[in-house]
Amino acid sequence: MNPTLSQAVLATNVPSAEERIRELAQSLSMEQQIQLLTGADVWSTRAIPEIGLSRIVMSDGPAGVRGEDFDERHDSISLPSSSALSATWSVETARRYGQVLGQEARRKGVHAVLGPTINLHRSPLGGRHFECMSEDPRLTATMAAGYVAGVQSMGVGATPKHYLANEAETERFTADSVVDERPLRELYLAAFEDAITEARAWLVMSSYNSINGTTASENKLLETPLSTEWGFDGVVVSDWTGVRSVEAANAHQDLEMPGPVGHWGPKLLAAVNDGRVNHGAILEKVTRILRLAARVGSLEGFEPAVAELPAKLDGAAVAREVAVRGAVLVRNEGSILPLDASTLTSVAVIGHNAEEARTQGGGSATVMPKYTVSPLEGLRKALPDGVRVTYARGAKVAEGLQAFPRTSLQNPVSDVPGIRVTFLAEDGSEISGEDRLASHLVWFGIGIPDDAAIIRMETDWTAEVAGVHHLGVGTVGQIRFSLDGAEVFNDEIQDDTDVLGAALFDPPKTVHAIETTAGQVVRIQAEYRLPKQQVIPFTAILLGEETVVADPQAEIDAAVEAARNSDVAVVVVGTSAAIESEGFDRKDLDLPGFQNQLVEAVAAANPRTVVVVNSGSPVVMPWFRKVDAVLLGWFGGQEFGTAIADILLGAEEPGGRLPTTWPAALEDVPVLNTTPVNGKVVYSEGIHVGYRAWLKQQAAGGAAPALPFGFGLGYTTFEFGAAHAPQSVTAGNDAVVHVPVRNTGTRTGREVVQVYLERADSVVDRPVRWLAGFAGAHLAPAGTDSVEVRIPAKAFAHYDGGWKFEPGRFRLLVGRHVADSFQTLDIDLR
Secondary structure: OOHHHHHHHHHHOOOOHHHHHHHHHHHOOHHHHHHHOEOOOOOEOOOEHHHOEOOOEEEEOOOOOOOOOOOOOOOOOOOOOHHHHHOOOOHHHHHHHHHHHHHHHHHOOOOEEEOOEOOOOOOOOOOOHHHOOOOOHHHHHHHHHHHHHHHHOOOOEEOOEOEOOOOOOOOOOOOEEEOOHHHHHHHHHHHHHHHHHOOOOOEEEEOOOEEOOEEHHHOHHHOOOOOOOOOOOOEEEEOOOOOOOHHHHHOOOOEEOOOOOOOOOHHHHHHHHOOOOOHHHHHHHHHHHHHHHHHHOOEOOOOOOOOOOOOOOOHHHHHHHHHHHHOEEEEEHHHOOOOOHHHOOEEEEEOHHHHOOOOOOEOOOOOOOOOOOOHHHHHHHHOOOOOEEEEEOOOOOOOOEEEOOHHHEEEOOOOEEOEEEEEEOOOOOEEEEEEEOOOEEEEEOOOOOOOOOEEEEEEEEEOOOOEEEEEEEEOOEEEEEEEOOEEEEEEEEOOOOOOOOHHHHOOOEEEEEEEEOOOOEEEEEEEEEOOOOOOOOEEEEEEEEEOOOOOHHHHHHHHHHHHHOOOEEEEEEEOOOOOOEOOOOOOOOOOOOOHHHHHHHHHHHOOOEEEEEEOOOOOOOOOHHHOOEEEEOOOOOOOHHHHHHHHHOOOOOOOOOOOOOEOOOHHHOOOOOOOOEOOEEEOOOOOOOOHHHHHHHHHOOOOOOOEOOOOOEOOOOEEEOOOEOOOEEOOOOOEEEEEEEEEOOOOOEEEEEEEEEEOOOOOOOOOOOEEEEEEEEEEOOOOEEEEEEEEOHHHHEEEOOOEEEOOEEEEEEEEOOOOOOOEEEEEEEO
């Protein structure tokens, strides 16, 4: 036989990797197959060494990779929130962001990152608004695809979540999202589509809620369009405790988390044996899990999906870059910004969030960074030595106990910074001990010895200032708390939230006043008795201090005095963990406490007032036109303060554009409801969400927003030339718009070209206009570029039992934001 022909014949008999994976799945016993479908523990899948399968480890993102524990000694890069990332309107930035997460995952032995969170900003009251990307499906889908591609370039799986219609936190485990087919397809599914069809995500997480009466883990949407139309061949993992019954195994739900005990296991085995669940469905789920294991390198004998990793990125530098590019300058009267440091002699930095900034949102997105930079610290470092920086808190923001600054703690047992944690048996004997750095301790699944009954914590805390300090402990359960040897509490603290996991990050507390001198050391001791049984193994204990303000007006007066005696006042306002977090929705859009009064008073005292807003989602700003400049900084990650200083002092250009509409008042918001009525959240607005709802409202004579979608200022100016687009396009084809852009200013900067579509004479209900595509240009002074904006075919389509294209004339609108004075072109759809 011809040698070449012989080799060809042999090659045809070599099974492909996919065939080998299926053979492995079939080789497992029914018991092994069923066991593989429920997690081995809180964060990982089961290993089956006899087939070379090691565990697949998952970790919370989406703005940092925590790993399997909440231990601050195992620090993580803390990136800006997803709302900040989406504000960059840059796919390349999203890719770099994702790559850093992939790097972090590999460093921590993690195979799958549980992110991005890409539910839409349907209502500004949504509790996880900060963790999601935007109110627009096109912007969200594009940014999510970049994020997923970045994570998976490192050989780590990304997990778009929460699939589907999971836009609120109220009654999140039981709420039923009632959504018509058209908005479901055009908005909520569309936000996920590119992450699957273009970036080819390896996992998807199903949500807690129901969609149109069927819980997500049992819903047919897991099959169509996800697996059928989109070709998803990865693993559908449940949100933690999201599988509710054996029935989910008849859907395309593949993996139940956490484990080892859940709703499947022996119950699922019985259901297969008696015919309620098809064995073929089980085999398909096992195949998908083994396919994921092969991709991430957890299955021997298979090449991982990524053989050659890209060059390593500096995670802290990317965190700083995203914070700068995502910051949105929305007011700059008289071009007060950037500040000229060479002309300054004094700066007043004001606001609780200036010193204790919120760099990340609360809930499962929380990570433990090595450090964070506050705006106060960033400005002090960036300003010349000759500039006097005065700080005044002005108004309390952080509610409840706040963890002690690490620098104030000394471990009395090991004589090193931090606290001593000791695990004790029931008889009081010591099992083990460890030296910890932080006073907020969380154990979720691992870290506590199996036979431990008591956790003892000891530290020496040094008071920075003289006065009355309110020290306390927050947890759920039996706790004994002592200050300088005196027992001040010994009782049970009850959890009154009814929100799974809320007590991890904002636990109920007991607080006790103690008066000290400056520099006085107080011995703090606590003993926590572990519960006998836990449904999910998590424990959280917070030692800290609560800010108590006896006279709010005196705080404002001190800030006014600092502002009056300074060249410029920088006021940092924002939200707290009690306002924006997983587990609950917001009640209003107000800044907490007396922050609005603070801004008004400071602006009256110093006409050169700059406000930095440190929130993950919109807040109302009644003082907006009374201050010279407003910069929206979001939750800016660990380099937040450095980025803010860079922008305010002109070392960097603010690059962000709004990913969501900002209202002037709560009552103006056209789509607001997040609270179920009789268990249902009815998406009665249909396709009119976000700026689409605002435009519809304005067309009917209603209120306009304070800041429109896509808006953002810079330190330079740009000019658009005449845009070019084809006069016609065939249905089902993309279109491309070319826009000449020139930097007409004196600084390098970035412009975002936004292209919208409108169809005034449509026979179907359509938005007034909708985002069809966007692209950025980064140009030096006098620099030019021809920006290419791709308009995907589906931008012209509507859903009516299938994707339909209405022939005729569409109008292309080229501008800088949704309410701009547009350059228009007509395009015929054939």
